[in-house]
Structures are given as structure tokens and as C-alpha cells.
Amino acid sequence: MPWLRGNLHAHTTFSDGVKEPNELVAAYEALGYDFLAITDHENWIDDRYWSAIPRVSSKLLLFHGVELNWPRFDQHIGRVAGERETLHVLNHPARYHLSVAQTLERIRRIGAGGLTLDAIEVTETGQRHSIYESSEIPLVKVATDDAHGPIHFGRAWVEVDAKRDRDAIIRAIRAGELRLGFAAD
Numbered sequence: 265m266p267w268l269r270g271n272l273h274a275h276t277t278f279s280d281g282v283k284e285p286n287e288l289v290a291a292y293e294a295l296g297y298d299f300l301a302i303t304d305h306e307n308w309i310d311d312r313y314w315s316a317i318p319r320v321s322s323k324l325l326l327f328h329g330v331e332l333n334w335p336r337f338d339q340h341i342g343r344v345a346g347e348r349e350t351l352h353v354l355n356h357p358a359r360y361h362l363s364v365a366q367t368l369e370r371i372r373r374i375g376a377g378g379l380t381l382d383a384i385e386v387t388e389t390g391q392r393h394s395i396y397e398s399s400e401i402p403l404v405k406v407a408t409d410d411a412h413g414p415i416h417f418g419r420a421w422v423e424v425d426a427k428r429d430r431d432a433i434i435r436a437i438r439a440g441e442l443r444l445g446f447a448a449d
């Protein structure tokens with residue numbers, strides 16, 4: 265079975281991305297990706313977001329997601345939805361200049377607040393920050409573009425050993441059956 269390549273974090277004109285959803289999809293199709301998650305900011309989107317994204321026609325396997333703002337401190341959390349499975353990702357700790365110890369404390373506080381994280385981004389808009397690849401952090405490591413515009417497209421990705429099915433991909437990521445890719449490496 266071929267490994268599937270995807271980006272788990274991307275924005276459209278529903279929030280602060282520069283591309284319409286269909287343009288974003290076309291860009292990732294052109295890069296040869298297998299799947300893409302659209303994860304616009306929860307505080308920007310309106311009801312149209314939830315009806316529009318599933319209607320985007322795509323050769324990619326498209327995940328509908330959202331980027332959440334943790335209410336108790338400044339921290340974005342990615343939510344990537346399958347049919348039954350949902351993946352929660354601690355987004356771009358590098359943006360908040362977190363040490364590994366501070367990252368562990370955030371994961372603990374978010375868990376105490378009722379949200380169990382599955383994964384952590386080791387990237388900031390596709391740039392690698394390898395301190396978050398530390399084995400001290402008990403989450404699956406993922407690399408994403410956090411794509412807002414073309415400069416970000418294709419910088420960092422995950423490859424998953426799974427069948428082409430949203431839930432199968434989420435389960436494989438949660439199980440750590442993935443590898444990371446970085447265009448700059």
C-alpha cells in the first residue's frame with residue numbers, strides 16, 4: 265500500500281487564508297498530495313463554512329476541521345474531523361516560544377480542562393522546530409504547512425501508512441504510524 269501524503273492544517277478565505285477553498289484544493293492537488301485538512305479559525309468562520317467545505321469537489325481526500333482558541337490562554341488547537349474519529353493537535357508551540365517543560369505544562373493544563381490532545385506540531389507555518397520532536401513530549405509529532413498563502417504550500421507534511429479513508433488516516437496518525445517530511449531538508 266503506498267504511503268499517503270497530506271497537510272493537516274490549512275486556511276482559506278473563510279478566515280485569514282488568501283485562497284478560496286477550491287483554489288487551495290487545486291494547489292495541493294498540483295503538489296500531488298493525497299489528503300488535506302481545511303482548518304479555518306473558529307472565531308472567523310460563520311455557518312456557511314460548515315456547509316460549503318463538504319461541497320468542494322476534490323481529487324484529494326478532504327478533511328473538514330477547525331482551529332480552536334483555547335479559552336484559558338493563548339494557544340491554538342487543531343481539530344481534524346473524520347467520520348467517527350477526531351484528531352486534536354497542539355498547534356505551533358514555536359509561535360509561543362515554549363520550552364519543552366512549558367509545552368508539557370500546557371498539555372497537562374489542556375487535558376485537565378477536558379481536551380485530550382493526540383498530536384503536536386513540530387512546525388510553524390511549515391518551518392521545522394526540532395525541539396518539539398523531543399521524546400519527552402508524549403504526543404505524536406506532526407508536520408504541517410499551517411497554510412495561509414502559496415509561500416507555505418508544500419513546506420511540511422505527514423505521510424501515513426493507511427488506506428484512503430479519513431478515519432483510517434486519523435487512527436494511523438494517532439498510532440504514530442506516520443513519517444514527517446520537510447521540503448527544506
Ligand SMILES: [Zn+2]
Nearest residue numbers: 273275331410
Ligand atoms: Zn492555523
